[in-house]
Amino acid sequence: VTPETAPNRTEVRRADRDATDEAPEILVQGLVAHVGFVIEGQPYVIPFTYHFDPASPGKLYLHGSTKGRALEHFASGAPICVEVSLLDGLVYSKTAFFHSMNYRSAVCFGRARIVEDEAEKRAVFEKLIGRYFEGRTAPRDYTSPTAEHLSVTTLVRLTIENWSAKARRGGPNGPHDKDPDAPGSAGVLDLDRPKPA
Ligand SMILES: Cc1cc2nc3c(=O)[nH]c(=O)nc-3n(C[C@H](O)[C@H](O)[C@H](O)COP(=O)(O)OP(=O)(O)OC[C@H]3O[C@@H](n4cnc5c(N)ncnc54)[C@H](O)[C@@H]3O)c2cc1C
Numbered sequence: 001v002t003p004e005t006a007p008n009r010t011e012v013r014r015a016d017r018d019a020t021d022e023a024p025e026i027l028v029q030g031l032v033a034h035v036g037f038v039i040e041g042q043p044y045v046i047p048f049t050y051h052f053d054p055a056s057p058g059k060l061y062l063h064g065s066t067k068g069r070a071l072e073h074f075a076s077g078a079p080i081c082v083e084v085s086l087l088d089g090l091v092y093s094k095t096a097f098f099h100s101m102n103y104r105s106a107v108c109f110g111r112a113r114i115v116e117d118e119a120e121k122r123a124v125f126e127k128l129i130g131r132y133f134e135g136r137t138a139p140r141d142y143t144s145p146t147a148e149h150l151s152v153t154t155l156v157r158l159t160i161e162n163w164s165a166k167a168r169r170g171g172p173n174g175p176h177d178k179d180p181d182a183p184g185s186a187g188v189l190d191l192d193r194p195k196p197a
Contacts, residue, residue, distance in 0.1 A: 003079035009109060010164040019104060019167035026106040026165055027052040027060065030084035031132070035062065037073055037080045046070045050082070051128040060108060060158040061115070061124050071154045074112040082108045082158065087191055091172050094184035098174035102188065108163040112156040121155050 003009075012018040019026075033050040036043060048070075051061040060082060064071040074080055089102035115121050125145060129136055138144045145153070176182035 003109065010107070010162045012164050012166055014166070017166045017168055019165040020163070021165075022104060022167060023106040023108075023163045023165040024052075024054045024057050026086060026104045027084055027108075028054055029086055029104075030106070032084070033060070033062065034083045035070065035074070035080055036083070037070070037078060039069075039073060044070070049128070049132070050084075051124055051131055053127065058160050060110075060160060061128065061155060062112065062158065063125070063128075063153055063155045066152050066154050068154070071156065074156045074158070075114045075154060077111045077113055079109070079111055080158065082110075088169070089191055090189040091168075092185065092187060092189070093172035093174035094176045094179075094182055094186050095174035098172050098177065100168060100172065102168050102170070104165065104167040106163055106165040108158070108160045110158045110161045112158040115155040115157050118150060121150055124155060 010020075012020065030050075030052075033048045034045050035048050036045045038044070048062050048064070053059070062071070062074060062082075083105065085103055085105035087101060087103055091098075091100040091102060093099050115124065122144065126138060129138075129142070133141075136142065171177065171188055172186045174186060176184070177186035
């Protein structure tokens with residue numbers, strides 16, 4: 001079995017939570033990518049900043065120091081898995097079992113390669129800053145990377161082979177949550193996504 005043929009690797013078993021058509025929007029809104037990979041049988045999950053553009057939905061960019069082990073591994077073209085989640089609310093119920101979370105999350109599978117082309121590298125870094133800080137542009141708000149900055153930063157382009165997304169929405173599903181006479185309390189604590197400055 002190769003990673004590409006791993007059985008049902010993107011099949012969401014709980015069909016009512018399947019939100020695969022929302023995967024691009026989740027990647028647009030997300031801030032942190034948790035990247036999973038295996039080196040010599042040891043699984044790692046490491047958090048990263050990332051860039052995703054819905055106009056090119058088959059690609060996701062990660063970057064870091066040329067000295068990083070994770071980046072070096074990604075650049076080798078090894079299979080990796082990227083997860084991004086948005087936490088929308090904390091769901092509380094009158095029944096312990098029905099406490100939950102409202103979320104949207106996406107999982108992408110693929111392999112990455114180094115971006116060598118300096119023009120592409122510069123363009124991605126500029127878009128990445130603009131994704132996190134809407135409206136921030138060079139040279140008005142910051143200076144563009146120098147050749148030295150570029151030389152110590154590895155940028156990799158993940159080719160997304162396939163993805164899945166899941167979502168939970170709505171209030172608690174406990175048997176007594178809609179009964180005002182039942183003891184306890186039930187509801188949703190909405191969590192607003194913090195806006196980048
Ligand atoms: C929100 C967020 C965004 C980030 N964005 C980026 C980014 O865009 N680019 C980037 O290069 N780095 C980023 N980092 C740092 C990143 O998570 C890694 O620490 C860094 O890339 C070095 O990884 P490595 O595996 O090469 O490090 P190594 O030092 O080789 O890792 C060795 C061990 O250190 C531990 N370790 C590594 N990273 C972490 C961590 N974050 N938390 C706890 N233990 C850790 C693990 O046990 C790992 O096995 C980010 C971190 C956070 C929390």
